[in-house]
Amino acid sequence: MDDENKEEKKIPETEGPEEEQKAISKEELKELIDHKDVAGLRAVFETVPDIDIAEAADDLEPTDLIYIFRNVEAKNTASFYDELNQDAKEALVRTMTDKELVQVINAQSADDVADTVGEMPANLASRVLKAADKDMRKDVNLLLHYKEDTAGAIMTTEFLLFLDTATVDEAISAIRERGKEAETVYTLFVKNKSRDFVGTVDLDDLIWAKKDQPLSEIMNRDVVYCTTSTDQEEVGQMFRRYDLNALAVLNEDQKLIGIITIDDAVDVMTEESNEDMARLTNMEPADKPYMELSAWENAKRSFPWLIVLLVLGTFTTMVLNRLEAQQIFISLPILISFVPTLMDTGGNAGGQTTGIMIRGLALKEFGPRDWARIMWKELKAGVINGLITASFAFLWVSIEQYTGLVKVIVPDQPAYARLIVWNGSAFTSPVAGAFAAHVFTFAALVACTMFIAIVVSKMIGTLLPCLAAALKKDPALLSQPMLTTVMDVATLLIYFAMACLFFPSMA
């Protein structure tokens, strides 16, 4: 036993590739099946966590999968089924006999069955629903009916509900009898005579209480709950904030009709932060694990946003195009060299703030109506950031020019050369001459642009997500691409306005 434990220890600790992370590999599993080693197979199910076996089994042939179900004890395969991926589940539904299916499906939680059925082709879904017993079918249909990403869709209907007049002893007996069907027995739910939800009892409080105490005496009254239409992001937030083990879900009539347990809440939190992270990088969130995405599924997460950005980029292109018309580039080509750096700085400074906003709004660290306070916070931070970064930029741009990393280049075409003539180490044209005398003026131009761009960018980076949230839109959805465009244009305009100020002869 100890040896097996050592074996498993490798799972969590290895930082290596996927293969090493698995306590059992696909090959090992396949070998046990090929050799019809039922004892070995059963031993694996006793000692290796289901999720690890399921990962090894996901790619097995249906005949091998069904072999597992026919030879391992049902108590072990029930939770194993739940951990398999959608494809494997569907393959099993296709190949199992009606009797086998009835057994496997009714051993699942209604919420897990609903999740799986919701993504199955219609013929398989109806096979599963036919296999489900009456209660399960009712529950699954109820759950399927709620909108995706709401508490209703992620809750389970299997929980223990007691009258507040029930005694501790009665509650313990009920747990012994019906506890196995419930999703959790660590939190018990309590209603009053009028069937209103009034509190929860933690299992450990039952153990500490006297046997004849009514639940009303030991229950927690300071409980939080949500309704079926509560957004799942909010559900995750409640678990985080209140350190819950389970959360009550009420319907519109304020009756308790479901609960959400911490393991499902953890999945939701992960899903929500995956989603925010995808949005931050201008992607559509994926609805399955990355390694299971096809090339097309993977590609279609990206290109819509690349196209949106391309279209939004038209504004930048137009502005740059109009500036060209004013021949600023031609009188001072070095200006162009700093356009990408300035744009990157503006975009990044705003992106930092947008990131904070998106995350803070998602975690409810603040609400959209706090925008003025946050603006003020970001304004102060932006000014400090701008001063430091711009001072550094002044120094750095001076160094770049002095060391020759960046050179003031004058076209050598004869016609053009008449306008600006390179003459040893100095320029003779008025514009270029002014410039040569003012390496520092140019560094100051870049620095000033940077300062203004950083401050403006932080302000816009604050406003866009707050605006989205105030309009009840996902702040992560539009903020990032909008910011890029707005800041590209803004930075260009600031830069060239500054250039005209610093080099008046050019304007």
Added chain:
Amino acid sequence: MDDENKEEKKIPETEGPEEEQKAISKEELKELIDHKDVAGLRAVFETVPDIDIAEAADDLEPTDLIYIFRNVEAKNTASFYDELNQDAKEALVRTMTDKELVQVINAQSADDVADTVGEMPANLASRVLKAADKDMRKDVNLLLHYKEDTAGAIMTTEFLLFLDTATVDEAISAIRERGKEAETVYTLFVKNKSRDFVGTVDLDDLIWAKKDQPLSEIMNRDVVYCTTSTDQEEVGQMFRRYDLNALAVLNEDQKLIGIITIDDAVDVMTEESNEDMARLTNMEPADKPYMELSAWENAKRSFPWLIVLLVLGTFTTMVLNRLEAQQIFISLPILISFVPTLMDTGGNAGGQTTGIMIRGLALKEFGPRDWARIMWKELKAGVINGLITASFAFLWVSIEQYTGLVKVIVPDQPAYARLIVWNGSAFTSPVAGAFAAHVFTFAALVACTMFIAIVVSKMIGTLLPCLAAALKKDPALLSQPMLTTVMDVATLLIYFAMACLFFPSMA
């Protein structure tokens, strides 16, 4: 009671600003204290979750805070203290009498005390440690000794450990006696004679088991565990993967010395995804909530990365500067107009992939050694993305030119005009003439550049995080700024190489 419940319901459900989210406001709390309404205060502690009261109390004067501790029952203030922010805790440690402090501190968990003490000024920390009883002090010192962000630093030393020969009845008695001191009684830990950790027992299994059964018969043997040095990111991952309620932490001698409970794991997961998200937007992660950061603390998260990007931007500036030397801009100024859009596309396409990589590596969806498989996946997705986006770009750039959104601008300075002369609707210079005849050639140039930039960018976006992970660095740390720089330079070079191909007369 029902009414109070309705009151609280507002907490989770309102999407509004912070003020409304609170079940009790600072003003309400202050009023209770000012009116010395002890009964009202006690009622609040019975019906409002501690975290909500703590948030209202965080900004109270120390004298008001201490009033709460002196008038509310100790059983309620213990957990309330834990939810206060660091400033409020420190204020209390300063103002409490020795006796009060002893009571409050010893009612805390050792891990929470360690977290607080670790950030206190030395004089306050030593006051707390003096107030702690011997066991608590030992535990706190032990926990303080582990490196930040490891399992050792987040674990708690208060858990129930039984011999595998103990009976169910003995275990239940032990829970009744010592359970309140443990962080959780939902998971019990089991060792064998040689003090090796051999399994866990869930509390509900105790209820279902026979009273005289030894724990060895009912315990789970397929358990996972970590060591004190395991990174907290990995801890979060184990909770997610194995749906744990509590996780065993072993020391180097393989003995169980602590446990991590799900509520602490949830905090860790949130912290880790905050960190990844900060990195994705080129920021240093913050170690406290956003609203508590000072302007300077807020600013110093951003500017180091803005400066790094500025320095890295030198490469882009240099490349653009060298290209100017070849006068490509002057012969065909319209080229410049598309530089920002192309750079944004390249940066975004790579950023999407980097985001996937960082998240996938963090959640262990794959490991760094899977890089070849992922490269292949991203190459396929990149080609699809590139084809679609580039086709669209071809169309869009043609439209931009035909509608006059973007114009081919010819300088009007007389000297320059001799080189390229605008002549009604056609160009007379060879370069410009060729261009006017080939609006589509130019659209094709932008489209081809975009295709190559997207594919290259997705490849680099895959490699950088894998490389960082393979070198045991945080993939989120350097990938994003590096990618920006590499792709800015790469996009420029691709664009101008393509330009020379498409407009050979220019080269």
